[in-house]
Amino acid sequence: MGPYILRRTGAAIATLIAASVIIFAFIHLIPGDPVYVMLGDAATPDQVEELRERMGLNEPLVVQYLIWAGNALQGDLGQSIFFETPVTQVIAEGAETSILLALITMFWIVAFGIPVGVLAAMRQGTWVDQGLSGLAMLLASVPTFWVGLYLILTFAAGLGWFPSSGYPSIFEEGGLSNLRYLVLPSLALAAPNAALILRLTRASMLDVAREDYVRTARAKGIPPYRVVLRHILRNALLAVVSAFGFTFAALISEAVVTETVFALPGIGRTVVQSILRRDYPVIQGVVLVIVCLYLVINLIVDLSYRLLDPRVELE
Amino acid sequence: MLNVENLVVSLRSGIPIVRNVSFRIEPGEILALVGESGSGKSLTSLALMGLLPPSIAITGGRITLDGAEITHLAPHQRVRRGCGKVAMIFQEPMTSLNPVLRIGEQIEEAIRMHDPDSVPAERALELLDMVRIPDAAHQLRAYPHELSGGMRQRVMIAIALACRPEILIADEPTTALDVTVQRQVLGLIRDLCERLGVGVLFITHDLGVVAQLSERVAVMYAGVLVETADVVPLFRAPLHPYTAGLMACLPDPDSDEPHMATIPGSAPRADAIPDGCPFAPRCPRAQSVCRSGTLPLVRGAEGQAARCHFPLTEGALA
Known part of the structure; x- marks a missing residue:
């Protein structure tokens, strides 16, 4: 297993380097000069030139990239143009909200997607299955912001069960009960992804149910629920686990929308605002962190896949 | 049992x-x-x-x-x-x-x-x-x-x-x-x-x-048991023409014949099984009586039995 992790980590690092080049290049291809944003329309050419020099924007792109990448390696992602604080600090401020939102969302996805998918597969062709599959199709097709607005209308504005926007830290007054602010956003974010996992679980269960070894298991005379849990579900989950890497990617992009709809002080909303402000160090920094996260999560998914399936060699 | x-x-x-x-x-x-x-x-x-x-x-x-x-x-x-x-x-x-x-x-x-x-x-x-x-x-x-x-x-x-x-x-x-x-x-x-x-x-x-x-063999064709018998009598003297056809398809190492024998035609699909004997369309001995109605059970020696109007071993007719 050791050499495999090494090889896999090496590949992740290569991906990270390539991603950093792309991130850097793209930001610099976007029209709009951050210097004008910072100084306003009234700036004189001398002021502009002076600030460009100070920010290193007059260096060749390659040099700029190497400086940025070198600093990033030391944990310095530069200064936010808008906030005038380190980018790492800007990210850290949004991290609590985003991490908690992601964790709660993942919980919904696993807690609903997999058991309901199993239920639909076991009731294949009945009205239970058709109802659940139809619901999943609906949830997977409806845009996240619409689900979010609808949840706010129903459960916040209408019934008043949950707050409609914002999120005070769990370390502030209210403590863990502040998590209620994340219930509706996480449900909105979970809906399309749980629907996909539901459909994948169902399809995978039905595939595995046709396997010869499931017939062998039935032939042993073990009770049907044990055939489902031990023989069908266990193998069906192999396909579902490998989908979690993609689910995570979907979560990141949809979190941007969700955090905006629910006015959550998370990283996603910071990115959107930074794009509008041409605050390119923040954009670069956040995207780089997300790429790292994505690589780590996929590494974990790969490793767990290899632990779940003994046929995959770990040399 | x-x-x-x-x-x-x-x-x-x-x-x-x-x-x-x-x-x-x-x-x-x-x-x-x-x-x-x-x-x-x-x-x-x-x-x-x-x-x-x-x-x-x-x-x-x-x-x-x-x-x-x-x-x-x-x-x-x-x-x-x-x-x-x-x-x-x-x-x-x-x-x-x-x-x-x-x-x-x-x-x-x-x-x-x-x-x-x-x-x-x-x-x-x-x-x-x-x-x-x-x-x-x-x-x-x-x-x-x-x-x-x-x-x-x-x-x-x-x-x-x-x-x-x-x-x-x-x-x-x-x-x-x-x-x-x-x-x-x-x-x-x-x-x-x-x-x-x-x-x-x-x-x-x-x-x-x-x-x-x-020791015993049951021969199935198109969902019907056409013949059951002990192994030795079955190989020596099959009653049903289908069984005989199967035997004839076994390769004979002493034969100079370059082609292996086959039974002409193919087995019917499950949704198109003919009335009467399902093997009748491919059977060299079939007559009009084979194409409808139930099939008689013919018994031979040593527990051999077949469902056929015209079994191969004449002496076996009981």
Whole structure:
């Protein structure tokens, strides 16, 4: 297993380097000069030139990239143009909200997607299955912001069960009960992804149910629920686990929308605002962190896949 | 003793696939069920197991094992009611074992269901020894993909035996194996049948295997048992023209004939089986009487019987 992790980590690092080049290049291809944003329309050419020099924007792109990448390696992602604080600090401020939102969302996805998918597969062709599959199709097709607005209308504005926007830290007054602010956003974010996992679980269960070894298991005379849990579900989950890497990617992009709809002080909303402000160090920094996260999560998914399936060699 | 009486297996749409099949298997006896692909052999065996897919059902007849009716019971219902057991080994050893569970876990699972008083780990070891798997203690911890096809089929036999069956169904268990391994597995099945007194239903399309292994043969065509007989009389003097056709298709090493014989035409599809004798359209002896109505049961010597208007051995007509 050791050499495999090494090889896999090496590949992740290569991906990270390539991603950093792309991130850097793209930001610099976007029209709009951050210097004008910072100084306003009234700036004189001398002021502009002076600030460009100070920010290193007059260096060749390659040099700029190497400086940025070198600093990033030391944990310095530069200064936010808008906030005038380190980018790492800007990210850290949004991290609590985003991490908690992601964790709660993942919980919904696993807690609903997999058991309901199993239920639909076991009731294949009945009205239970058709109802659940139809619901999943609906949830997977409806845009996240619409689900979010609808949840706010129903459960916040209408019934008043949950707050409609914002999120005070769990370390502030209210403590863990502040998590209620994340219930509706996480449900909105979970809906399309749980629907996909539901459909994948169902399809995978039905595939595995046709396997010869499931017939062998039935032939042993073990009770049907044990055939489902031990023989069908266990193998069906192999396909579902490998989908979690993609689910995570979907979560990141949809979190941007969700955090905006629910006015959550998370990283996603910071990115959107930074794009509008041409605050390119923040954009670069956040995207780089997300790429790292994505690589780590996929590494974990790969490793767990290899632990779940003994046929995959770990040399 | 397994007794199958007038078994009818049909699609949900009502089309019968297996029609009025009757046979019995005594303890320690091997009955070979012979027929082409699609003749209903495998569906007959799944019906005996209580493992028919949801789209197919038993619509007539009954199956009894040592007097207890098991016709419509799935395996887990048979365990719960404590009736006699039918176990099965399948054609494809490569896909019949769960890839993510160790061999030992898969055998012990069956032991816990059928042998609650034994120590599962010890019994599993005993079973692997019984099916002659070398280094059994080590193999219990192996995953299926680490074993060869022959070894996996032995594991399947061990799982079947863990169910303490009265009847073992072997559905073409050697088709997917190398010839040398085939012979070992066949020998193993015959030994176990004799030693444990298990009745075996051996499904095959290989008449060579039939001659080596079994005492009695049932020949199936288009869902109907056309002939049942002991092996020796069947090979010496088949009654039914279809059986004779099968024999004629066996390659003869002494013949100079470059082409192997075949039966002209092909077996009918399950939804287009003709009235009367299903073999009539391909039969050289068929006459108009064969194409409708029921078929007479013709009995020969030594328990040989066939359903045919014009059997081959004239003297056999009773």
